[in-house]
Amino acid sequence: xxxxxxxxxxxxxxxxxxxxxxxxxxxxxxxxxxxxxxxxxxxxxxxxxxxxxxxxxxxxxxxxxxxxxxxxxxxxxxxxxxxxxxxxxxxxxxxxxxxxxxxxxxxxxxxxxxxxxxxxxxxxxxxxxxxxxxxxxxxxxxxxxxxxxxxxxxxxxxxxxxxxxxxxxxxxxxxxxxxxxxxxxxxxxxxxxxxxxxxxxxxxxxxxxxxxxxxxxxxxxxxxxxxxxxxxxxxxxxxxxxxxxxxxxxxxxxxxxxxxxxxxxxxxxxxxxxxxxxxxxxxxxxxx
Amino acid sequence: xxxxxxxxxxxxxxxxxxxxxxxxxxxxxxxxxxxxxxxxxxxxxxxxxxxxxxxxxxxxxxxxxxxxxxxxxxxxxxxxxxxxxxxxxxxxxxxxxxxxxxxxxxxxxxxxxxxxxxxxxxxxxxxxxxxxxxxxxxxxxxxxxxxxxxxxxxxxxxxxxxxxxxxxxxxxxxxxxxxxxxxxxxxxxxxxxxxxxxxxxxxxxxxxxxxxxxxxxxxxxxxxxxxxxxxxxxxxxxxxxxxxxxxxxxxxxxxxxxxxxxxxxxxxxxxxxxx
Numbered sequence: 001x002x003x004x005x006x007x008x009x010x011x012x013x014x015x016x017x018x019x020x021x022x023x024x025x026x027x028x029x030x031x032x033x034x035x036x037x038x039x040x041x042x043x044x045x046x047x048x049x050x051x052x053x054x055x056x057x058x059x060x061x062x063x064x065x066x067x068x069x070x071x072x073x074x075x076x077x078x079x080x081x082x083x084x085x086x087x088x089x090x091x092x093x094x095x096x097x098x099x100x101x102x103x104x105x106x107x108x109x110x111x112x113x114x115x116x117x118x119x120x121x122x123x124x125x126x127x128x129x130x131x132x133x134x135x136x137x138x139x140x141x142x143x144x145x146x147x148x149x150x151x152x153x154x155x156x157x158x159x160x161x162x163x164x165x166x167x168x169x170x171x172x173x174x175x176x177x178x179x180x181x182x183x184x185x186x187x188x189x190x191x192x193x194x195x196x197x198x199x200x201x202x203x204x205x206x207x208x209x210x211x212x213x214x215x216x217x218x219x220x221x222x223x224x225x226x227x228x229x230x231x232x233x234x235x236x237x238x239x240x241x242x243x244x245x246x247x248x249x250x251x252x253x254x255x256x257x258x259x260x261x262x263x264x265x266x267x268x269x270x271x272x273x274x275x276x277x278x279x280x281x282x283x284x285x286x287x288x
Numbered sequence: 289x290x291x292x293x294x295x296x297x298x299x300x301x302x303x304x305x306x307x308x309x310x311x312x313x314x315x316x317x318x319x320x321x322x323x324x325x326x327x328x329x330x331x332x333x334x335x336x337x338x339x340x341x342x343x344x345x346x347x348x349x350x351x352x353x354x355x356x357x358x359x360x361x362x363x364x365x366x367x368x369x370x371x372x373x374x375x376x377x378x379x380x381x382x383x384x385x386x387x388x389x390x391x392x393x394x395x396x397x398x399x400x401x402x403x404x405x406x407x408x409x410x411x412x413x414x415x416x417x418x419x420x421x422x423x424x425x426x427x428x429x430x431x432x433x434x435x436x437x438x439x440x441x442x443x444x445x446x447x448x449x450x451x452x453x454x455x456x457x458x459x460x461x462x463x464x465x466x467x468x469x470x471x472x473x474x475x476x477x478x479x480x481x482x483x484x485x486x487x488x489x490x491x492x493x494x495x496x497x498x499x500x501x502x503x504x505x506x507x508x509x510x511x512x513x514x515x516x517x518x519x520x521x522x523x524x525x526x527x528x529x530x531x532x533x534x535x536x537x538x539x540x541x542x543x544x545x546x547x548x549x550x551x552x553x554x555x556x557x558x559x560x561x562x563x
Contacts, residue, residue, distance in 0.1 A: 004387075007467040011383035012395065015376035015438045022414060022435025023402050029413035041416050091303040098300055104550060105307040111542050111553070113496030115514050119521050119535055123320070123528060124313045131332035161310070169558055215561055222406050225498050229521075246408045247499075256412050267409035274404045 027267075034261035039254055052261035062237060063262055066245040073155060073241065074220040080160045081216045082209070085167025090197075092168070093175045103172070106165035114162070118229020121158045125150070125230075151231045151239035158226055163219065167212045174208035175201065207281070214277030221270060242266050314539075321345060321532035328528050345533035352524070353516050353534055359541065362512040365426060365501075366494045369433035373441050373490050374483055376434065381445030382475055386454075396446060399439045407436075407499065415503050429504045433494055440560065441486045448482040449475075488549070488556035495542070513538050 034052055036045030056063050088106050092099040109117065125144035133141025144150040178201065186196050224243040227233065233240030233248070240248070246266060250259035319336050320328050327340025336342075349355075384392045418428050452475070460470045476483075498514040505511065511519070517538050524530045546553060 008383055008387055008392075011379040011467070011471070015380045015434060015442070016395065018376075018431055018435035019399065019402070019438040020435075021417065022432050023405060023410060023439075024398070026410040026413035026417060027405055029417070030409055033413060038412075041412075041419060088303075088306070091299060091306070098304070102303050102307050103554075104546075105310055107554065108543075108546060109310070110557070111492060111496075111546055112539055113498065113514050113542075115496075115498045116517060116535055116538050119517070119531065120313060120317050123317060123532060123535075127320075127328065127528060128313075128316050128332045135331075135333075161313070165310075166557065166561075169554055170561055173558055211561060222408075224408070229518075243406070243408050250412055260412055263409040263412070266406060267404075270406045271404040 030260050031264055033257055034264045036257045038257040038260065040256065045257060048257070052258045053265075055258060056261060056265070060258075062240070063242075063245055063249075065238070066240050066242050069152070069239065070221060070223075070241045073152065073223075074217055076152075077156050077159045077163075077220045078213060078216045080156060081163045081220075082167055082212050084160055084164035085212065086171050086205075088164060088168040089171035089175055093172055103165075103168070106168055108165065109162045110166045112162075114223075114225030115229045117158060117162055118226045121154065121161075122230055125154050145231055146235060148235065148238040151235070154230060155223075155226065155239065158230055159220060159223070162226075163216060167216065170208055170212055170215075171205060174205045178204050210277065210281050214273065214280075218270060218273050218277075221273060242269075317532050318536060321529070321536045323529060325527060325529045328532075342529065345529045346537065349520075349530050349533035349537055352530070353513075353520055353537060354511075355513075355537055357509070358511050358513050358516040361426075361510055362495060362514075365429060365433075365512060366491050369430045369437065369494050370487050370490045372430065372434050373437040374487060377438055377441035377486065378445050378476060378479055378483065379471060380438075381442045382449050382471055384442070385446055385449045386457075396442070399442045403439050403443075411499070411503060418504065424504050424506065426505065426510050429501060432500060432504065433490075436500075437490050437493075441490065444482055444486050444489075444560070445479065448479060452478060482559075484552050485556040485559050488553055489560045492553070513541075 033045055035047060035049060037048045038045035092102045092106070122145065129141040129144045133139060145154050182200055183196055186200055191199070222243055223241055224247070227239070227241045227244045228247075231239040233244050242262075243266070246259050246262045249262060250256050316332065319334075320332060322336035322343055322345065323340045324342040327334075327336065327342070330340070334340075384396050414432070415424070418424055418432070421428070423431060457470045457474055460474050465473065496514060498518065501512050501515050502518065505515065508519075517534060520534050521531055524534070
């Protein structure tokens, strides 16, 4: 018995120590700090009760606006990413040589870091759009990222471009698991292509939709790098998402206690989204 | 029959056009990165030939990014973190699968549940702790990646090890091997497919990660590529010809890696998402 305890420690302890000191302990400390006036990494925090939370609810309109902006962004980009991803999957499921190449192309943006992609698209929106817009006379292409709505759609386009290839891969895996015989049988029975899509493909791909929807939802909700690189929250903080708002509260305004209170609210929101996902996927697995 | 042939060609053309649309932002960045600043200002869509052709952008960007240095910084940090994650996550996962008691169930649950915690909600206390431990340096960064990478890696290994029959290791134990030998000589080689997946997922995340290194590394000699890119861009955001060349240089290693390991990457990403 003693021997097995020894080996248990040898195998589990190293990574457990790293995990506890990097994730679990900071999380609990963070909850404590959210009730303090902590105002600089090295400074001693003093207990102030729930005043940070009261400030967030009553006077910090920036945080509320960030929350609304993030929710809107997440809603629109989840729909866009999954629609495009599923559309692409339908287009390139077959295993021809061309399809293999196309799949690699659609998936590629996913591998490049969000920061670099944000800068790439900053050029596209501000310089390329301007130049193309003025040369062919489409005025809506000019002045992108200088208003809230073009900033919003800029972020949506960037994220759709980056993530729909990822969703495509997930949907292709699901599409390929549908038995060919099922589709053949429906074809022989006279079902049209649209009827087959609606009555066979989509129901059988439904579990992958749950994965795809929540993966994109939590990714969009937690977005940071792209937001920082593309708009940096501008103009006038109107495109600042939650993660960036927390970051700036801490490092621009050195209000660590307030930032930490926001981070706790952020944690609750993200955890709620992910738990809903787990609940739905488990429920569906039981039904299947 | 003829009808479906036409349909197939139409679909191929449509998806190829979409692929061109997908690549166009990168194409625009690439062509403009070879132009002078004036060339970009005059026409973004033209090809970079003639009087505005200026490949020197790359020389300048390459040295401003201290690219060799930042490349090797990124590589060192990514490889050492990934190797440590592989070693310790696989060991822990095996022990957690093979030990059936409340503690191991609880620990596995803890690792899995922590996937819900977003980075922003732990970063401030984390920097405080690490500052006190004198770990705001590359060594500390690798240690932090081990902690942040543990959850997903243990979950993936756990799922894989569950399906390995126990008889194999029992035979080895009877032959007198200790747990350490059993794991490294018998079990670990069997984990190769999932090890590839875990390596790719962690390496891609760590290579592209920006915020954690930004908070941890303050000496510019240790800047990784994303970090260097951030400061470089801040400095040259009005000089697009240099910024674009820098962006292209920063993307090259990933594109090359994708070219060679594409199959593994796609498989790894799919498996990682489904868990």
